[in-house]
Amino acid sequence: MEKKQVNLDMKQYGMFIVLIAVFLIFAVMTGGKNLSPANINNLILQNSYVVILATGMLLCVLTGNVDLGVGSVVALCGSVVGVLLIDFKVSKVVAIIVALLVGLLCGMFAGFFIAVMGVPPFIVTLATMLMGRGATYTILKAQTKGPFDGSYNYIGAGFLPKIAVGNFDLLCLIVAIIATVAIISGEIKGMATKKKYGFAQNPLWQTVIKDGIFILLVWFVLIKLGQYSGFPFVLVIMGCIVGIYHFITSQTVAGRQIYALGGNRKAAQLSGINTDRVFFWVYTNMGFLSGVAGIVLSARNGSATPKAGDQFEMDAIASCYLGGAAVAGGAGTIFGAVIGAFIMGILNNGMSLYGWSTDIQKIVKGAVLLGAVTVDLLSKRKKG
Amino acid sequence: MSDYILEMNHITKEFSGVKALDDVNLKVKRGEIHGLCGENGAGKSTLMNVLSGVYPFGSYSGDIVYDGEVCKFHHIKDSEKKGIVIIHQELALSPLLSVAENVFIGNEQKMFKGVIDWTKTRARAQEMLAKVGLGNENVNVPVNSLGVGKQQLIEIAKAMAKKVELLILDEPTAALNDEESKQLLDIMLDLKKQGITCIIISHKLNELEYVCDGLTIIRDGHTIETLEKGVDEFTEDRVIKGMVGRELTNRYPAREGVEVKDVIFEVNNWNVFHPDDPERQVLKDININVRAGEVVGLAGLMGAGRTEFAMSVFGKSYGQKISGTVKINGKEVHLNSVTDAINSKLAYVSEDRKTYGLVLIDDIKHNMTMAALREYFSKNGVVNSNDEILAAEEYKKKINVKANSIEQPVGSLSGGNQQKVVLAKWMLTQPDVLILDEPTRGIDVGAKYEIYCVINDLAKAGKAVIVISSEMQEIIGTCDRVYVINDGEIAGELNKDEVSQEKIMQCIMSHNRRGEQ
Numbered sequence: 001m002e003k004k005q006v007n008l009d010m011k012q013y014g015m016f017i018v019l020i021a022v023f024l025i026f027a028v029m030t031g032g033k034n035l036s037p038a039n040i041n042n043l044i045l046q047n048s049y050v051v052i053l054a055t056g057m058l059l060c061v062l063t064g065n066v067d068l069g070v071g072s073v074v075a076l077c078g079s080v081v082g083v084l085l086i087d088f089k090v091s092k093v094v095a096i097i098v099a100l101l102v103g104l105l106c107g108m109f110a111g112f113f114i115a116v117m118g119v120p121p122f123i124v125t126l127a128t129m130l131m132g133r134g135a136t137y138t139i140l141k142a143q144t145k146g147p148f149d150g151s152y153n154y155i156g157a158g159f160l161p162k163i164a165v166g167n168f169d170l171l172c173l174i175v176a177i178i179a180t181v182a183i184i185s186g187e188i189k190g191m192a193t194k195k196k197y198g199f200a201q202n203p204l205w206q207t208v209i210k211d212g213i214f215i216l217l218v219w220f221v222l223i224k225l226g227q228y229s230g231f232p233f234v235l236v237i238m239g240c241i242v243g244i245y246h247f248i249t250s251q252t253v254a255g256r257q258i259y260a261l262g263g264n265r266k267a268a269q270l271s272g273i274n275t276d277r278v279f280f281w282v283y284t285n286m287g288f289l290s291g292v293a294g295i296v297l298s299a300r301n302g303s304a305t306p307k308a309g310d311q312f313e314m315d316a317i318a319s320c321y322l323g324g325a326a327v328a329g330g331a332g333t334i335f336g337a338v339i340g341a342f343i344m345g346i347l348n349n350g351m352s353l354y355g356w357s358t359d360i361q362k363i364v365k366g367a368v369l370l371g372a373v374t375v376d377l378l379s380k381r382k383k384g
Numbered sequence: 385m386s387d388y389i390l391e392m393n394h395i396t397k398e399f400s401g402v403k404a405l406d407d408v409n410l411k412v413k414r415g416e417i418h419g420l421c422g423e424n425g426a427g428k429s430t431l432m433n434v435l436s437g438v439y440p441f442g443s444y445s446g447d448i449v450y451d452g453e454v455c456k457f458h459h460i461k462d463s464e465k466k467g468i469v470i471i472h473q474e475l476a477l478s479p480l481l482s483v484a485e486n487v488f489i490g491n492e493q494k495m496f497k498g499v500i501d502w503t504k505t506r507a508r509a510q511e512m513l514a515k516v517g518l519g520n521e522n523v524n525v526p527v528n529s530l531g532v533g534k535q536q537l538i539e540i541a542k543a544m545a546k547k548v549e550l551l552i553l554d555e556p557t558a559a560l561n562d563e564e565s566k567q568l569l570d571i572m573l574d575l576k577k578q579g580i581t582c583i584i585i586s587h588k589l590n591e592l593e594y595v596c597d598g599l600t601i602i603r604d605g606h607t608i609e610t611l612e613k614g615v616d617e618f619t620e621d622r623v624i625k626g627m628v629g630r631e632l633t634n635r636y637p638a639r640e641g642v643e644v645k646d647v648i649f650e651v652n653n654w655n656v657f658h659p660d661d662p663e664r665q666v667l668k669d670i671n672i673n674v675r676a677g678e679v680v681g682l683a684g685l686m687g688a689g690r691t692e693f694a695m696s697v698f699g700k701s702y703g704q705k706i707s708g709t710v711k712i713n714g715k716e717v718h719l720n721s722v723t724d725a726i727n728s729k730l731a732y733v734s735e736d737r738k739t740y741g742l743v744l745i746d747d748i749k750h751n752m753t754m755a756a757l758r759e760y761f762s763k764n765g766v767v768n769s770n771d772e773i774l775a776a777e778e779y780k781k782k783i784n785v786k787a788n789s790i791e792q793p794v795g796s797l798s799g800g801n802q803q804k805v806v807l808a809k810w811m812l813t814q815p816d817v818l819i820l821d822e823p824t825r826g827i828d829v830g831a832k833y834e835i836y837c838v839i840n841d842l843a844k845a846g847k848a849v850i851v852i853s854s855e856m857q858e859i860i861g862t863c864d865r866v867y868v869i870n871d872g873e874i875a876g877e878l879n880k881d882e883v884s885q886e887k888i889m890q891c892i893m894s895h896n897r898r899g900e901q
Contacts, residue, residue: 193770197770199773251766251769252765252766252767253758253766254765255767256754260743260746264739264744267739268743268754269701270701270722270740270741271755271809272699272723272755272758273754326745331745
């Protein structure tokens with residue numbers, strides 16, 4: 001039997017390479033400051049909510065739309081936590097559950113108007129952006145609520161229990177080993193399946209390089225974390241969410257319906273996909289994840305502020321497009337969005353360390369987004 | 385020697401190697417109404433697009449002589465400057481703008497550079513409307529508050545505002561009722577008195593008979609003949625013969641060894657109203673049935689209601705106030721959604737694959753399994769990608785989709801291969817009844833043959849197949865039985881041994897006449 005081989009689709013990994021390149025450039029510019037364990041830890045904590053929001057936003061972007069209300073819902077959920085913890089003195093579990101419910105309801109509210117009433121998502125979420133922000137100011141009476149109890153703050157700023165060996169946390173090493181084994185065994189299993197069914201294989205050297213770089217990155221990050229305070233709890237939340245949504249988008253019927261709807265709505269409808277229902281759940285889900293991000297943010301800050309989450313929607317949207325999602329919908333991946341979020345995060349972080357003001361940072365971020373999407377479109381046009 | 389306002393000589397126009405027009409000649413006398421007729425796809429609209437500059441000079445060969453001089457139009461503006469205005473089948477009005485604004489759209493009455501003179505716009509719009517018999521209309525109301533018939537007249541008023549000398553109307557009466565049509569035709573006769581030359585494209589031969597002084601018949605991109613009123617015989621039969629007179633060649637694979645069994649698909653008393661207009665009935669009392677192993681055609685002209693019928697049956701995807709019964713495998717089914725239809729073993733392979741059938745940016749594999757994903761390729765909502773790849777590979781081989789791999793985006797495939805992917809998508813839902821809507825439009829002869837083979841295989845496998853096609857030869861070549869649909873009603877039913885293009889056209893014409901009485 002002939003041996004079928006196909007090359008890896010480099011475009012899929014282009015942004016991954018950009019991520020590493022940007023990081024290395026800043027390592028040189030800052031004289032290695034951004035490589036410090038404390039900074040790596042910061043990068044993860046600072047970007048956790050953007051990553052969480054970007055996974056939800058990707059689903060909206062896949063339908064060919066965006067959710068502008070995200071930042072406001074984040075603030076609203078944070079304010080609900082603040083009021084419950086400080087004014088009503090309820091337990092943190094109750095506060096978290098109520099905040100998640102509020103996020104879910106905000107999402108269902110948007111989803112109802114989009115799916116049932118047929119109002120364009122841009123308008124609906126513009127409205128939820130205004131309403132959510134207004135509600136936050138009302139609830140908080142325009143003042144910061146805090147400080148929260150340390151056990152709540154654990155969610156956003158805490159670490160898993162350490163298995164200390166000198167200054168190093170063995171837990172991080174264990175996670176790194178588990179991750180390596182998982183990646184390699186997953187790849188071997190995948191190759192075996194391909195062989196069994198006679199599907200085309202990627203050349204071995206390409207697979208080795210791809211997995212090698214990925215494993216190297218995992219080890220790098222985890223060893224740095226181990227040298228600092230250990231494994232952040234937020235990384236657990238983030239990892240779970242990214243994993244679950246990667247599975248949903250790539251392996252489930254529901255995920256495929258989102259892609260089909262975004263690629264061609266009429267064709268999706270005529271193929272038996274209830275596009276209204278898909279819209280409803282995509283936006284409901286976005287509200288729920290905004291609730292999660294609101295909890296993480298308020299826990300990290302140790303307080304709820306009315307200005308929290310300002311322009312988070314823009315960061316989340318930019319992450320998706322940086323990660324290769326199509327503006328018209330129907331194409332994009334969760335990993336792409338996560339990488340996009342980290343590119344934005346590394347840019348912010350690197351420029352801050354280098355001493356550039358936030359004004360300049362905004363210009364650079366804008367230019368990078370514009371540049372990345374332009375290059376993407378031009379490369380597609382050449383092919384098409 | 386007659387005075388010709390327009391002579392189009394030896395026009396040839398190719399689309400990626402396929403000759404849409406081949407050495408076509410058209411001569412129009414000054415001040416006459418000239419009809420242009422032919423089957424769907426014969427090349428009428430292409431010819432008019434060449435004339436108006438939609439296809440610029442250089443993209444075709446041959447000469448256009450207008451008013452005695454050879455013209456080279458690069459753009460619609462060029463032909464409009466000469467006074468040639470084309471009114472397309474689809475109205476080019478901006479529905480929410482006022483009548484006056486629409487009359488002068490792209491031709492605004494200006495006070496000075498860029499600033500609109502509203503008084504002049506309204507006054508002149510009123511003038512133009514008077515010329516087309518709409519003198520009593522308010523020019524300030526939005527265009528969409530008027531009926532389709534009046535909108536069509538506003539299109540003509542728009543043309544008049546451009547100082548038209550040669551007016552081209554592409555099927556102007558297709559969406560009009562008889563009264564509106566009559567009014568429009570009378571306006572054309574009126575324009576003729578004002579010295580305007582008209583070319584009218586129409587399927588309705590009785591209308592052409594009524595208004596035209598001359599008539600050119602086009603078939604398969606060739607001019608067949610030009611008839612003149614008073615000189616030649618000018619009857620429907622004569623024209624139909626010219627339109628369809630062609631020998632059927634062996635373009636259709638023979639279907640052998642198929643056993644036609646019981647009726648497994650039946651639609652009775654099917655009534656549907658227009659989705660935007662609850663008063664307008666689109667389909668009236670349609671009754672059809674199809675047997676297992678039988679291929680049944682739905683013939684008719686464009687806009688007759690065939691696609692509307694298929695889509696309304698397929699999970700109420702079209703129309704409102706739908707009534708009637710559908711029986712599949714002898715059991716009455718209520719198909720309220722596409723999912724219901726798929727679950728009841730009905731499949732509808734839509735027309736216009738790019739708009740309704742495919743996700744162009746996605747790959748072959750995902751497109752093929754799109755409709756069958758929940759039922760056959762997943763368990764508890766999780767997709768089984770291995771089964772998916774196997775099925776896609778199987779169908780790629782089975783119906784010969786030419787592509788490098790099943791991972792290739794369908795947007796990069798040729799039309800014929802795209803159509804095969806859409807067919808595979810619906811075959812994978814394992815239907816008992818398939819409705820194929822224009823399954824071979826815009827694809828080459830070789831791919832067509834392959835699609836016909838697939839249709840034969842489906843029949844052999846005991847499926848009930850319905851083919852909707854605007855190409856009458858295709859219907860005749862592939863179907864065991866044909867329903868002729870016209871104006872939302874069944875105009876006739878023809879068996880394999882009696883069906884011919886003449887018969888189909890006669891059904892349509894006599895149904896039109898019945899409608900007028």
